Amino acid sequence: MPIVEVKMWSGRTEEQKEQIIQGITKVLEDVGVPAEKTTVIITDYPKSNWGTKGVQASKL
Template sequence: MPVVIVEMWEGRTIEQKKQLAEGITSSFVKIGVPQEVVHIIIKDNPKHNWAIGG
């Protein structure tokens, strides 16, 4: 069972997250993974919790 964890900045709509999950699932299905075993976790993070380059 593949588990995909997506961490991104908050602000996407539920519909955008659904589209993202459908796209990720579709990629797994194309390589022979059954749709029903694909698990996707989307973590919304506020931008102030990210640092790049220190």
């Protein structure tokens, strides 16, 4: 049973999150994993809690 974790900045709508879940599930179905075996976990982070290239993402 694959578990796919998506960690991203906050701000996506519920509809966009649903599209992400459906898209990931479809990719796994395409390689033979039944949808009922796939779990997708989305975790949202505020940009102020994320750093990249030594800079707080909210300042990029």
